[in-house]
Amino acid sequence: MASMIAKSDSTALDLLLEKVYRDGGYDFREYKRGTVTRRLERRLRAAGTRTYLDYMGFLDAHPEEYQRLAEDLTIKTSGFFRSPYTFQQVAREVLPGLVVRKIKQRERRLRVWSTACARGEEPYSIAIQLAEFLGHRLWDFDISIYATDISRQALHEARAGIYSAKDVEGVAATVLESYFTHRSQSYVVRSDIRRMLRFSYFDLTSTARRPFTGLDCIFCCNVLIYLRGALQERVLGMLYNSLATPGYLILGEVETPPSSLSDKLECLDSKAKIYKKSERGR
Numbered sequence: 001m002a003s004m005i006a007k008s009d010s011t012a013l014d015l016l017l018e019k020v021y022r023d024g025g026y027d028f029r030e031y032k033r034g035t036v037t038r039r040l041e042r043r044l045r046a047a048g049t050r051t052y053l054d055y056m057g058f059l060d061a062h063p064e065e066y067q068r069l070a071e072d073l074t075i076k077t078s079g080f081f082r083s084p085y086t087f088q089q090v091a092r093e094v095l096p097g098l099v100v101r102k103i104k105q106r107e108r109r110l111r112v113w114s115t116a117c118a119r120g121e122e123p124y125s126i127a128i129q130l131a132e133f134l135g136h137r138l139w140d141f142d143i144s145i146y147a148t149d150i151s152r153q154a155l156h157e158a159r160a161g162i163y164s165a166k167d168v169e170g171v172a173a174t175v176l177e178s179y180f181t182h183r184s185q186s187y188v189v190r191s192d193i194r195r196m197l198r199f200s201y202f203d204l205t206s207t208a209r210r211p212f213t214g215l216d217c218i219f220c221c222n223v224l225i226y227l228r229g230a231l232q233e234r235v236l237g238m239l240y241n242s243l244a245t246p247g248y249l250i251l252g253e254v255e256t257p258p259s260s261l262s263d264k265l266e267c268l269d270s271k272a273k274i275y276k277k278s279e280r281g282r
């Protein structure tokens with residue numbers, strides 16, 4: 001009996017996620033079910049519904065619920081320089097080679113994509129790291145850091161670039177002083193850093209589309225963990241095709257590329273999860 005209920009529940013969940021995709025435009029069909037069901041419970045309760053089927057009726061009557069649901073299903077935990085070791089290794093393993101090559105080729109454009117940027121902590125950290133690394137040569141480059149996410153709320157906050165004291169806890173005092181303006185209770189990212197960022201909505205599950213090509217570096221951190229294996233593989237395939245050659249891919253600490261990409265990506269640091277698309281793999 002228990003397994004019958006579980007089975008019919010999972011069919012109803014499939015139907016609900018199909019509806020959310022078809023009518024709401026958010027594709028959670030291939031997300032790992034644990035997080036999705038836990039967080040859905042919250043929305044069901046908030047909507048005053050008991051079953052997935054009731055909730056589908058609620059969605060029909062309240063289409064604004066789709067966005068609330070998407071906000072609740074996405075986990076926005078982040079932080080400035082969230083993985084300090086990764087940022088340290090990016091400065092050691094990625095930036096010197098990348099910058100020297102650009103200078104040699106007299107190429108001014110440097111393009112980075114932060115694929116699940118949450119409230120902006122990651123792309124602003126990247127911009128600050130570039131500013132630190134390049135010093136006065138920063139202005140020799142035309143830098144674009146594309147920062148995308150499916151949380152419209154997170155993108156709105158990211159664009160504002162205003163953070164609380166708690167948000168910037170752990171950020172070195174020298175970095176705070178150089179790249180933020182302290183206004184009463186908040187820290188605002190300085191405008192010369194913000195100028196490098198371009199925020200927009202992009203859903204990583206739409207793997208048939210590549211919003212950018214020829215990128216120097218892609219950060220795809222702490223989002224793949226929520227996706228099932230087959231979708232992870234499609235997302236990483238799309239990201240691989242969006243990179244220039246050479247180009248660098250940085251994943252979250254617990255994320256790894258699938259075996260289908262292992263001989264196309266050279267691992268530069270297995271702990272920092274830094275990979276290079278090189279001539280060899282093309």
Ligand SMILES: C[S@@+](CC[C@H](N)C(=O)[O-])C[C@H]1O[C@@H](n2cnc3c(N)ncnc32)[C@H](O)[C@@H]1O
Nearest residue numbers: 074078116118149150151203204205221222223
């Ligand atoms: C845990 S945060 C990671 C933030 C940042 N990359 C980091 O490592 O600190 C996960 C982010 O992925 C976003 N996200 C989830 N599914 C997504 C999708 N299909 N496309 C784009 N972003 C997505 C969420 O909205 C959330 O902002």
